[in-house]
Amino acid sequence: MNPDTENTGLDDAPLIETVELTRIVEETTVVDSVSAVVSRGEIMAVVGPSGAGKSSFLRLLNRLDEPTSGTVYVDGEDYRQFSPRILRQRIGLVPQKPSLVPGTVWENAVRGPKLRGEPVPEERTYELLERLDIADYGTKSVSELSGGEAQRVALTRTLVNEPDALLLDEPTSNLDAETESHVEKLLQEIVTDFGIACVIVTHSPDQARRLANRVLSLKGGAVSDRGTSCEVLSR
Amino acid sequence: MTPEALFAQLLAHIDATVLKGLFQVGAAVAIALLVVGVSRVRGLALEREFSIALVRGFIQVLVMGSLIGVLLSVQYFWSWIILVGMIGGATWISKNRGDGLPGVTRVSFLAISFGAGTVIVAMTLIGAIESTVRDLVPIGSMIIANAMKINSLALDRIRGEVISNRDEIEAGLALGAPPSAVVTRHIQTGVRAALIPTIDSLKSLGWVWIPGIMTGMILSGENPLYAGLYQFVIMAMIFAAGGLTSMSSSLLISEHLFTDAEQLKQIKSDESNADAIE
Numbered sequence: 058m059n060p061d062t063e064n065t066g067l068d069d070a071p072l073i074e075t076v077e078l079t080r081i082v083e084e085t086t087v088v089d090s091v092s093a094v095v096s097r098g099e100i101m102a103v104v105g106p107s108g109a110g111k112s113s114f115l116r117l118l119n120r121l122d123e124p125t126s127g128t129v130y131v132d133g134e135d136y137r138q139f140s141p142r143i144l145r146q147r148i149g150l151v152p153q154k155p156s157l158v159p160g161t162v163w164e165n166a167v168r169g170p171k172l173r174g175e176p177v178p179e180e181r182t183y184e185l186l187e188r189l190d191i192a193d194y195g196t197k198s199v200s201e202l203s204g205g206e207a208q209r210v211a212l213t214r215t216l217v218n219e220p221d222a223l224l225l226d227e228p229t230s231n232l233d234a235e236t237e238s239h240v241e242k243l244l245q246e247i248v249t250d251f252g253i254a255c256v257i258v259t260h261s262p263d264q265a266r267r268l269a270n271r272v273l274s275l276k277g278g279a280v281s282d283r284g285t286s287c288e289v290l291s292r
Numbered sequence: 293m294t295p296e297a298l299f300a301q302l303l304a305h306i307d308a309t310v311l312k313g314l315f316q317v318g319a320a321v322a323i324a325l326l327v328v329g330v331s332r333v334r335g336l337a338l339e340r341e342f343s344i345a346l347v348r349g350f351i352q353v354l355v356m357g358s359l360i361g362v363l364l365s366v367q368y369f370w371s372w373i374i375l376v377g378m379i380g381g382a383t384w385i386s387k388n389r390g391d392g393l394p395g396v397t398r399v400s401f402l403a404i405s406f407g408a409g410t411v412i413v414a415m416t417l418i419g420a421i422e423s424t425v426r427d428l429v430p431i432g433s434m435i436i437a438n439a440m441k442i443n444s445l446a447l448d449r450i451r452g453e454v455i456s457n458r459d460e461i462e463a464g465l466a467l468g469a470p471p472s473a474v475v476t477r478h479i480q481t482g483v484r485a486a487l488i489p490t491i492d493s494l495k496s497l498g499w500v501w502i503p504g505i506m507t508g509m510i511l512s513g514e515n516p517l518y519a520g521l522y523q524f525v526i527m528a529m530i531f532a533a534g535g536l537t538s539m540s541s542s543l544l545i546s547e548h549l550f551t552d553a554e555q556l557k558q559i560k561s562d563e564s565n566a567d568a569i570e
Contacts, residue, residue, distance in 0.1 A: 119466050121555055141554040146468035156463035158477075172469030211463075218468060 070133065071096050072222055072254040073148065077127035078117055087113040089279035090127065095222065100248055100255040102269035102286065104262060110278035111258040112153070115224045118256065119150040131221075142173070149220035153227045155211035162186070162202070163195040166213045178217060185213045189243060205236035209243075216247065222254040223247070229264065241268055262290050301358055317350065364426045371425040375412065375432045379404050382440035390447030392560030393454075395548035399541050400443055407537025408432075408439040411529050420525055431526065435533045442486045442534035443541050450482035450545060454559060461556055471550040479542045486538045490531050497527055 071094035080088040088110045095101045103111045116122045118129060120141055129136045136144055146169070157165045166186060167177045186192040189209040199207065208228060215223065228244070229237040245268065248255045259265050265272050265286055272289040274282035282289050324346055331338045356363075363374070383401040390396040412432045415421045421431050454461065457478055464474030493501065498520065506523035510516050549557055 120553060121462055121466060123551065123553055123555060137553075141465075142468040142470065144468075145466055150466040152459065152463050152466065154459050156459040158460060168464070169467035169469065172464055172467065172473040174473075214467065 071130075072132060073118065073256070074130040074133075075118070075127065076130065078114070078124055078129060079126045080113060080117055080122060081125040086278050088117060088124075089277065091273075091275070091278075091280055092127075093273050093280075093283070095254040095256055097221070097252045097254050098248060099271070100245070100257060100269045102265035102272045103256060103258045103275060104260070104265050104272055104289075105275035105281070107260070108277075109275040111260075111275055112226050113278070114275065115150065115226050115256065115258050118222075118224055119148055120144055121150070146218045147220055148222045148224060149215035149218055150224040151208075151211050151215050151226065151228060153230060155207040157199040157202075157207055157210060160199060161195065162191060162197050162199060162210050165199055165210050166195075166217060168214055169218045178219075181219070182213070182217050185216050188247075189213055190239075203236075204231045205233075205240065208232065208240060212240075212243075216251075220253060222256070225255065225257040227258055227260065230260070237264075244268065266290050305358060321346065321350075363429065366425060368423065368425055368428075371428045371432070374429055375436065378433050378436045379408065382408075382436050382443075386440045386444045386447065389444035390451055390545070393447060393451050393545055393548070394557050394559075395545065396447060399544040399548060400447070402544060403443055403537045403541035404436065404439045406540050407443075407535070408436045408533045410536055411435055411533040415525075415529055420529070431529075434526070435529055438490070438530040439533045439537040442490060442538045445489070446482045446486035446538040446541055447545065449485045450479060450542060451559060453478035453481050454549060454556075458556065465554060465556065471554050471556075472546060475546050475549060479546050483538045483542050487531075487535060490534050494527055494531055497524065503527070 073093075073095045075091055075093050077090045077092055078088055079086065079090050091110075091114055093101065103114060105111050113122065117124050120129075120136060131139065131144065131147065136148075139147070158168065163182070163186075164171075166182050170177050183192065186195060189212060191206060191209050191213070194202070194206065194210075199210065202210065208231075212228070223244075225244070229240050232240060241264065244255065244257070247253070257265075257268060259268075269286045272282075272284065272286045273280060274289055282292060324342075328339045328342050328346075331342060366374075379401070382404050383397060386400040386404065387397045390400065393399075412421065412428075412435055416423060416428065421427055454475070461474050461478070465471065497503070503523050503526075505526055506519045509519035509522065549559075551557060
């Protein structure tokens with residue numbers, strides 16, 4: 058049994074399972090044999106000091122980088138079995154910087170299907186924009202958005218793909234306390250309502266405690282602690 | 293030809309006209325050195341490259357000036373070999389501009405060969421370039437040199453675009469988009485920027501800029517109207533070769549930017565390297 062599944066009380070087969078996931082860049086081990094599991098409807102927080110390999114771990118899950126060894130299983134299948142495009146639609150990454158392209162909120166929200174040359178799911182996009190309180194901003198230029206609004210557009214952009222899992226890299230790091238609280242509430246609702254798995258990288262133990270069912274603590278690229286958020290964050 | 297023989301040939305050419313030319317070179321170099329000085333004061337960090345280019349250009353053109361008579365007396369077949377050699381030299385210079393981009397040497401060689409080669413062969417076949425060494429080598433070299441210049445500009449700009457927009461490109465990949473789609477905007481910017489000088493040259497042809505070939509033809513007694521038409525043909529060839537080269541190199545380089553798993557490769561001098569821990 059993967060150590061990550063112990064004491065969680067979760068019976069579901071994991072959506073994402075990493076096995077000894079390792080990435081070495083120019084003789085530096087940025088992610089060191091990380092094994093973890095995340096199930097649908099669950100939020101796992103990845104915490105640790107700067108340089109712990111949190112974001113690198115997230116990039117490996119989305120396969121933006123290639124593992125040096127180890128692998129990731131998605132619904133029990135090695136993720137190299139999927140084409141990278143299909144995998145990235147299923148395991149959606151919201152980067153720390155929203156990286157919106159010049160244009161309107163709507164154009165950015167539907168960027169995924171547009172870039173893939175697929176029909177735009179208009180109804181779903183409207184619903185998501187409404188849910189994330191930016192429905193009125195559809196025609197607004199992204200250059201006029203605040204940090205929180207831009208982050209919500211980036212979240213919408215990923216959710217339009219109907220992912221099975223959501224990877225969030227410090228989603229509230231540039232937001233004020235009020236907006237942070239709003240985004241956290243939205244995330245919890247989305248994970249619960251859509252039944253998706255969520256991995257959130259955060260430098261804030263408080264945020265991990267508020268949001269996550271379980272916590273994976275990294276140090277120097279390796280797992281230094283794991284367990285429920287209460288267990289890990291009280292140690 | 294041995295270096296001694298080459299040196300002897302150079303010495304044999306020195307007369308009053310050459311001495312006058314050397315004085316003119318001195319004046320031109322003095323002004324160019326002023327630019328080098330200003331570059332240093334303004335911290336442009338171009339002094340070394342500019343100085344090397346100046347010295348290299350001077351030596352190369354001097355050697356070529358001495359050899360051109362020999363070069364133009366070889367058999368026609370050799371002119372194609374000379375052009376292939378020029379493409380090799382152009383590749384070597386151009387790849388330095390895109391240094392750090394994956395596959396840049398191969399891409400530069402293929403793009404310049406295709407861009408310049410297509411135009412030279414086509415225009416030779418229809419007779420716009422006469423099938424003689426004295427026409428094919430100088431006009432071919434002009435087309436190759438301009439293709440090289442445009443290729444260098446395109447690669448330099450594409451590298452800058454990819455480095456500074458790495459986050460945006462990866463955000464697109466993370467959405468499950470094909471690499472070609474996420475990088476298109478940046479590739480287009482590179483090609484457009486590379487072609488601007490050539491387009492401006494075409495626009496200004498005949499009123500801001502009176503080109504050398506046309507002037508030379510008129511001075512040697514050619515019909516001025518024909519001289520103008522021929523100059524336009526040369527410019528159109530340069531534009532066509534440059535366009536084909538930059539479009540080919542951008543297309544080829546965009547395929548080299550990504551791994552088989554559609555991950556954006558690291559590009560040298562990419563300071564915002566996402567591979568940094570964290």
